[in-house]
Amino acid sequence: xxxxxxxxxxxxxxxxxxxxVLMISAVxxxxxxxxxxxxxxRAMAKDPIPGKSHQLFAVQIDNxxxxxxxxxxxxxxxxxxxxxxxxxxxxxxxAYRQAAMYxxxxxxxxxxxxxxxxxxxxxxxxxxxxxxxxxxxxxxxPWSPADDRDKSEVVVIGASLNDKxxxxxxxxxxxxxxxxxxxxxxxxxxKWQPEPRFxxxxxxxxxxxxxxFIPFTRAIESHVGNWxxxxxxxxTQEDGFEGHLRSECVWLQFWAELPTAADVxxxxxxxxxxxxxxxxxxxxxxxxxxxxxxxxxxxxxxxxVDDNVKILVLVSFSFLLVCLLNAMGLxxxxxxxxxxxxxxxxxxxxxxxxxxxxxxxxxxxVGVAGGLLGLGxxxxxxxxxxxxxxxxxxxxxxxxxxxxxxAVLLAVMATTVAxxxxxxxxxxxxxxxxxxxx
Amino acid sequence: MLKMTHLAKAYRTEVVETFALxxxxxxxxxxxxxxxxxxxxxxxxxxxxxxxxxxxxxxGEYQLDGVNVRGLNDKQRSKLRNEKIxxxxxxxxxxxxxxxxxxxxxxxxxxxxxxxxxxxxxQEALGRVGLSARGRHYPAELSGGQQQRVAIARALAGSPxxxxxxEPTGNLDTQMARGVMELLEELHGEGATIVMVTHDxxxxxxxxxxxxxxDGQVVDLAAAPRRVAAAAG
Numbered sequence: 001x002x003x004x005x006x007x008x009x010x011x012x013x014x015x016x017x018x019x020x021v022l023m024i025s026a027v028x029x030x031x032x033x034x035x036x037x038x039x040x041x042r043a044m045a046k047d048p049i050p051g052k053s054h055q056l057f058a059v060q061i062d063n064x065x066x067x068x069x070x071x072x073x074x075x076x077x078x079x080x081x082x083x084x085x086x087x088x089x090x091x092x093x094x095a096y097r098q099a100a101m102y103x104x105x106x107x108x109x110x111x112x113x114x115x116x117x118x119x120x121x122x123x124x125x126x127x128x129x130x131x132x133x134x135x136x137x138x139x140x141x142p143w144s145p146a147d148d149r150d151k152s153e154v155v156v157i158g159a160s161l162n163d164k165x166x167x168x169x170x171x172x173x174x175x176x177x178x179x180x181x182x183x184x185x186x187x188x189x190x191k192w193q194p195e196p197r198f199x200x201x202x203x204x205x206x207x208x209x210x211x212x213f214i215p216f217t218r219a220i221e222s223h224v225g226n227w228x229x230x231x232x233x234x235x236t237q238e239d240g241f242e243g244h245l246r247s248e249c250v251w252l253q254f255w256a257e258l259p260t261a262a263d264v265x266x267x268x269x270x271x272x273x274x275x276x277x278x279x280x281x282x283x284x285x286x287x288x289x290x291x292x293x294x295x296x297x298x299x300x301x302x303x304x305v306d307d308n309v310k311i312l313v314l315v316s317f318s319f320l321l322v323c324l325l326n327a328m329g330l331x332x333x334x335x336x337x338x339x340x341x342x343x344x345x346x347x348x349x350x351x352x353x354x355x356x357x358x359x360x361x362x363x364x365x366v367g368v369a370g371g372l373l374g375l376g377x378x379x380x381x382x383x384x385x386x387x388x389x390x391x392x393x394x395x396x397x398x399x400x401x402x403x404x405x406x407a408v409l410l411a412v413m414a415t416t417v418a419x420x421x422x423x424x425x426x427x428x429x430x431x432x433x434x435x436x437x438x
Numbered sequence: 439m440l441k442m443t444h445l446a447k448a449y450r451t452e453v454v455e456t457f458a459l460x461x462x463x464x465x466x467x468x469x470x471x472x473x474x475x476x477x478x479x480x481x482x483x484x485x486x487x488x489x490x491x492x493x494x495x496x497x498g499e500y501q502l503d504g505v506n507v508r509g510l511n512d513k514q515r516s517k518l519r520n521e522k523i524x525x526x527x528x529x530x531x532x533x534x535x536x537x538x539x540x541x542x543x544x545x546x547x548x549x550x551x552x553x554x555x556x557x558x559x560x561q562e563a564l565g566r567v568g569l570s571a572r573g574r575h576y577p578a579e580l581s582g583g584q585q586q587r588v589a590i591a592r593a594l595a596g597s598p599x600x601x602x603x604x605e606p607t608g609n610l611d612t613q614m615a616r617g618v619m620e621l622l623e624e625l626h627g628e629g630a631t632i633v634m635v636t637h638d639x640x641x642x643x644x645x646x647x648x649x650x651x652x653d654g655q656v657v658d659l660a661a662a663p664r665r666v667a668a669a670a671g
Contacts, residue, residue, distance in 0.1 A: 004547055011535050344531045347492055348592070349520025349548035351513045432487035 001354075002361070009362035016334065020366070023330045027370025027415050030323030032377025035407045037309070037316040039382060039399060044205075044305045048194040052134060053295035057095075057264070059254045061085055061275060062289035064233045077291055078231060079302065080202065080250040083220075088278075090126065094270040095256035096263060097132045101125035102252045103200055103228030104219065106178035106212055110165055120161055120211035121227070122178070123200075124219030130156070130187075132257045133199065138162070140172035140187035143215060147186075151217040155183035158211035162188045178212055181222060198295050200253050201302045202229040226251050256292065268292060324418040327366070332422040335359055339429050346431035356427040363419025364412055371411025375404060439600055439631045440466040440489055445498030447484055447654075458484040459654040462498070466633055468599075471626040473645030474635045481654035482635045483604060489633060490602050491519045503599050520548050524593025528605035530585040532577040532592075538564070539573040542592045549596065563591035567621060583614030590621060601625065603634040607641060619644060 013020040047053050060077045063085060067076060081089075086100035104122045129135070130142035139162075143154045155176060162171050175182045189209075196205040214224070223241045232249035258264045268290075275288035293301055335342075342355055350358075382399060447459040458481045466472050476482050487493040488500065491507060500507050503522050507515065524545075525531075532541045539560050546556040564570045567587040577585055586606060593601055603622065607615035619641060626632050626646070634645060642648050650657045 001547070001550070015535050340531070341533050344533060345544065345548075346516070347490065347519070347525050347531075348545040349516055349596075351516035353513065354516075354548060430493075432493035 001357070005358045005361040006365070008358055009365045012334075012338070012362055013365060019330055019334055023327050023334075023366050024369045024373055026323045026327040026330065027366060027411055028373025028377055030320035030327075031371055031374025031407055031411045031414075032381055034313075034316040034320040035374060035378040035403065035410070036381030036385065037313045038406075039378065039403055040385065041305065041309050041313045042403075043195065044309060045299075046195065047296065048196055048198045048299075049134060049295060055257055055259050056132065056295050057256045057258055057267070057292040058295075058298045059089065059256055059271065060291040060293075061271065062286065063248050063250070063278075063284065065284065065286040067233075075289075075291070077289065078250040080229065080231065081252055081254050082248050082250050083245045083252060084248075084283075086216075086252050086254055088274060089254055089256075092270070092274070094267055095258055097128040097257035098255065099126040099129040099132060100216055100252050100254045101129060101199070102216075102219075102226050103203070103210075104224050105227045106224075107180075108161070108165070108212075109177040109180070111175075111177070112165075115164075120158075120178075121208070122212040122214065122224075123210040124214055124216045124224060126216050128257070129213070129255075132255065133194070135192055136190035138188045138190040139170040140185070143186050148215050148217055151221045152215060153181060153183050153218055154186045154215065156187040156189060156213040157185055158189050158209065159191055161211040176212075178214070179224070183212075183214060196299065196304045198299060198304075199255060200228065201298075201304060202253075205302070205304050220245065258292075264292065320414065324414050327370070327415060328418040328421060331363060331366070331419050332425065335422045335426045339426075342426055342429045343431040346429065352427040355429070356423050359423040359426045360416060360419060363416050363423060366419070367412035367415030368408060370415055371408035374411055375407050378403075378407060439468040439470070439503055440464070440633065441499075441501045442485075442489070443499040445488070445500055446496045447481075447488060447493070448496045457654050459488070459495070461655060462651075464649060464656060466600075466631065468631055469626075469629050471623075471630075471632045471646040472634070473642035473648045474633060474651060475637070475639070475642045475648055476651035476657075478637075480651045482651055484654075485651065486602055486604050486633070486635050489600075490523050490525060491515045516548070520545055520596065522599045524596060524598035524601045526586070526589050526593050526601065526603040526606045528608040530577070530582070530589045530609070532585055532588055534577050537574050537576050538569065538580070538588050538591075541577070541588060542595050545592065545596045559595045559597075560591075563595040566594055567591040581614070582610050583617055586610060586614070586618050587621065590618070590625075594625070599631060601630055601632045603632060605636055606634060607636075607638070615641075 049056065059081070060079065061081055062077055063082050064078065089098060090100055102124055104124055106120055106122050107117055108120050109117045123129075126148050127142050127145050130137075135142075138159055140156075142156060143152060146152075147154050155178065157165075157171070157176065162168060165171065165176060166174065171185050171188060174185050176185055177183075193209050197207050197209060228251065230249055230251040232247065238244065238247045256267060258267050271290045271292065272288050275284060275290055278284045279288070299305075345355060379399060442462055442464045445459060445462040446457060449456045449458060462481075462485065464485075474482050474485060484493070488495050489502075491502070502518065505518060507518065510518065533544065536544070542560045542563055543556055546559055551559070560573070561570065564573055567590050569584060569587055569591065572580065572584065572588075577588070580588065586609075601622075606622065607618050610618060622632060622634065623644065632645075634641070636642055
């Protein structure tokens, strides 16, 4: 019977084109608006490292003490930590894997004289960074813990930098000049772009991943500067690079991999003990205040999904609701206009269930058509957003096959739900009354 | 075939109860052609809609082809209606966006017959009413008489045990009405049971028996129906 009902739906919808176009437009516009905002929201809110996000933890410790009126975060913790704490954390090796890191950048001087020097973003970190964050390699691999210890002049470069300097060939073992220092390439990354870039959310939540990674120890040794955020308590600033390292300025990120809940619990205890130790040493003069947050908690803490986007999603779904109410009204008008036909069908043997199914399939067809129109409008909406937003956020507006399926399913489900009342009314048509009224 | 005993149908509002039928009894035998007459508002159409299982009754008994219809749910009533009853309406009640074949096909669809069987029945019914060449026409492309023939074909396609006709010639001119009436007589001659509601005494007199309804009650189920009919006329 499905094909019969489907044919009837098509015939019914083509009988009154204007009404049909209005219904499909109402659904399509609602779907277009809601899917446009939902696509951006989902991209912003998605898990950047699925399967591992609950094992990776951003570590915080309060090295400034209470900051009445000056704290940026409600919990009075800074999102970054100081150099002395990174060293304390790294030396303790209390986690299964751990990496301190900071954002930097280099001037690349290509060996090929035809290419002009150019700037790339970089990151100083530890060898654990790569296995910890599941970073994929096209050639070679990460440097070794020995390289961390020996402050080796080694580098892992990104795929596009490798393409630019070496035409995409395996460059492992070759040398690249970064800010007047030669680094031996040990690995070339495959395409890697965690979105959001959870491990460092201090500048742009959706910044591209870096093109050059060097050992943290080498970077400190070479006084490679910080390109990220740097916050200093005015009481603790010192001059010069070495002074900066000794200071309580917070400018580094620290991540720990803790595979089990027991590991997390142990780490929390260890971190608390570390803070107590700092207090005993006279560095902290306030109650211990530390935090370990997994990736999801970290993204929420850092407000990666803009509150405005959340409001926009809410508004657009309210708009969808209004559109669906309009579609429902139109459907009701259409179905009640066909009450006589329904009465005839009932007289000829259709039970209420048959009429209900027939009308519901018609609503479903409107939903599919509205969903397809909505897809087109979503593409246009995302295109518009791309031209308005920065490149890094605009990149999020890609529409996947999954999004297409969601849009059509949402349209069909929403329209079917909106069609329930008109359909129920249709099934309640009293054939005797309709036929007497003829 | 159709037996109603002390049947009543009341329409109730908060303040008033109106009986469309009261203490209504009728027994239509298999193969009979019965005309139901009566003034406007007498309850003829209510009788027909109850007989056709389109409406529930308030009290009494109704047996259709040996089945007691009291207490049947919507699905059971719809199935019984589809299998046992063919309707012919005054206003034809063809579905305008279906062509002739598809209109005739409607009750067969609800009976869930196979495509080949449906096709065979549609062609047979069309042939029976002399409209084999009009299968792909839409109702709006046909005359009133042709539309009523399509409606009769639709009623016949399901091979019903009972044909219920509500003023089948009411919307037709004399010539077309004569053609439709001859078709009904022909069907009766072939053994069909027909109950026809009509205002027209000339049509009623052509039925085998006439039942006259006044104020929701059968005035006379005369053994000699022609006298009743003549009196009514």
